[in-house]
Amino acid sequence: MTNLTINNKARAIEMTKKFEKAASRFGSDEYKALQEARRDNPTYKVIVKTSTAKSKESFKGLTYDYMKKYIAAHDDKDKTIMAEFEMLRGTSAEAKEMNAAARPYGEMKKWFFDKYPAFKEFTENCNKALKKEKAA
Known part of the structure; x- marks a missing residue:
């Protein structure tokens, strides 16, 4: 996944956690890109996507x-x-x-x-x- 994507099916603007942090700084390139995406898609919700990496199998309590x-x-x-x-x-x-x-x-x-x-x-x-x- 790139840092910022437009998911038309879900009607959402999706960004990574790293991109969100950078976009929170006023005037940054990421901030400008997010504002442009919001202007182009005013009805879309903004979502921070978490990592989709599979977690390791764990068996809590198996001592x-x-x-x-x-x-x-x-x-x-x-x-x-x-x-x-x-x-x-x-x-x-x-x-x-x-x-x-x-x-x-x-x-x-x-x-x-x-x-x-x-x-x-x-x-x-x-x-x-x-x-x-x-x-x-």
Whole structure:
């Protein structure tokens, strides 16, 4: 998007936040361009567009403790997933014996979602429902 655009479909004059700041200075080139656009389109509303960059996936509240509790509730009877979790976290007896470092949180989160894809899907559906509720 350029700094200032005329959206005829939405009947709006759209500008970036940076352009808005520059246009707020009386006499600046941006100020003059905005005033010209307003003169040419007097019935259009002026809108500051926010960035449309996709935000990073976030799963608020997904801590190691939460993962551990979830695994404990959904593990098989041999507790193989919990053993793997503790090994990756560096908390198993074998990992401590070898002075193994814990895997980074991002890797642990990916591993957790690979093991429990239904959990990720459920969380994403909840987030979508909340976004729809906020939009209404």
